[in-house]
Amino acid sequence: METTVSKQPTVPRTQLGKTGVLLVNLGTPDSPSVPDVRKYLREFLMDGRVIDIPFIPRFLLVNGIIAPFRAPKSAKVYKEVWTENGSPLKYYGEVVERELQKTLGDAYVVKLAMRYQSPSLDAGLTAFQRLGLTDIIVIPFFPQYASATTGSVYEKVMDIVKSWQIIPRIEFVNSFLDHPKFIEGFVQLGRKHMAAYDYEHFIFSYHGLPERQIRKGDITGQVCRLGDCCSSLHAMNQYCYRAQCFETTRRLVRDLGIPEGSYTTCFQSRLGNDPWIKPYTEDTIKELAKKGVKSVLAFSPAFVADCLETTIEVGEEYKELFEEHGGEHWQLVESLNDSPIWIETLADLVKSKTVVS
Template sequence: MTSSVSESIPATQKKLGKTGVLIVNLGTPDSPSTPDVRKYLREFLMDGRVIDIPYLQRFMLVNLIIAPFRAPKSAKVYKELWLPEGSPLKIYGERVEKLLQDELGDAYVVKLAMRYQNPAIEVGLLEFQKMGLTDIIVIPFFPQYASASTGSVYEEVMRVLAKWQVMPELRFVNQFVNHPKFIQGFVQNAQKYMAEHEFDYFLFSYHGLPERQITKGDVTGSVCRFGECCGSLTAMNQHCYRAQCFETTRLLVKALNIPEGKYMTSFQSRLGKTPWVQPYTDDVIKELPGKGIKSVLAFSPAFVADCLETTIEVGEEYKELFEESGGKHWQLVESLNDSPIWIETLVDLVKNA
């Protein structure tokens, strides 16, 4: 009697070597000085997935207009955000790197990388290469997939690996919109404020994208209909950034028992004059006090670490706008940062990658 090939293979095989885990956030300037901020803006905005226009137009726009004029203004804001140890986004990233390494143990090697500036993705991957790791998991720190964020990380990782003689087994975490612990992390952060204050309204503000990028993401050419196709997350629109944002909101609303009519999803940080995904957060805020809404609990669930777009934009600038429009109480729910539940989320993403 002959045995089948499947019968001759052990049910479980001992894994050879360690697994590399590359955790990747967007990036931050090396310092809040104008030259470093300008350098960061140039690298970030010259990415063809971020500003998706022809190279020559992008080069002129970024290097002749945006970087020269925006860098000094952004540098002032970064100085407000900066801590003695450095950029909060990088500080939280370094803490998460250590905490995740401790939780995963010796079978894994965890490295922090930034898509733009330091520590660079290429540096982290080359460290894995020097260690002989041929099994790598990449976790972009973007809950909702977008070409300009997660897609850009994919592209950079593959650009680096294309030079390697020995190609590793490579796995990406595409998104974690509906991961229970990711949702619970924001729920826990929100509940402490809800226990202290009764809020009239709940605003879920996500980083915006140009509408054209959302449309381009519909590879079928038939699904994307702004305002009509984001009511649920389906097999056909699962990679639509806007639909994923609305899904995150639905899950948070359900977990927090927020009544219908008491919340809204909106989009912030738009740049330029072309249409971006709507509604715009700043426009929504201006209208709230006129509707009798005097207290708002604000969320930024597109960010897992507090940064310029959360602490300054949502936490301070939008608070000022709300109060100028007649509002009384504005509270930002902090991001997951280095919280235990965020580490638990990451462990689960690694083990199930």
């Protein structure tokens, strides 16, 4: 009697038992052309966690005003930051993907994805699904948690996998602002510049958010005052983006040995007329220059790879603003990019989320 043998799934034996590691950064246009920048802006700004207003007014705002008018201006700036390797944010992500794969070894499959544009989250997760991976670790490249960044990655990942017949075990890295190697990476970069010049003041500039998004995160309605409530990180504000930024600064200042009164935490990249979290970096720069401060070393510890917000906004535009108001020496501290200590940080984060069988 002939026995019928059912076909087994065509999952390569070498992939069984491996863990998928999805590295997720914000995203970048496919090119600095106006159509590609417009496409990127539309996808990015139509995210309800980025512009948190109802769909119809958001659609009209993004597609009727922001994308059409901002795309040509943004395309010019993207051309400035573009390199022979393309977008630096994507290029460094690809290098980190390769280096982390080497570091972790054959027990892992490492993929880079972008929250917006390519390589997409859908493509990365589908690749893991086809390999039959049942353990996935997602690492958003945002040191401090915010609904508009890390929260958006969470939502998109869950939206993709919810239709899968078999939903894998998924671990998310919520934030890593307190990881010793992440802090040490920026400390090493800061010391290099501090050894070359005697700076009077130090700015720690983080990406801004509308105040309403910070208040929404305070479900008690009793903690957030957008002021001295961020003077320490504790159980009640541990997921507050602004509080996490101030905590990042405190850790960097401590390890760099920067004296009290010689540094400022501030926030950049405002959009629209609604109030954003303060103090604003632009106002801080003007005030410092007016007080006679002549030299500033600027950190951007909300970004792990060089991009528009670091290279152009902090490195060039704020430098011009500082000099325009009387400042003389402005220096940007580069991002972690593809540095060995950044690869070590990621490897630690992966291993801390890995299930030991």
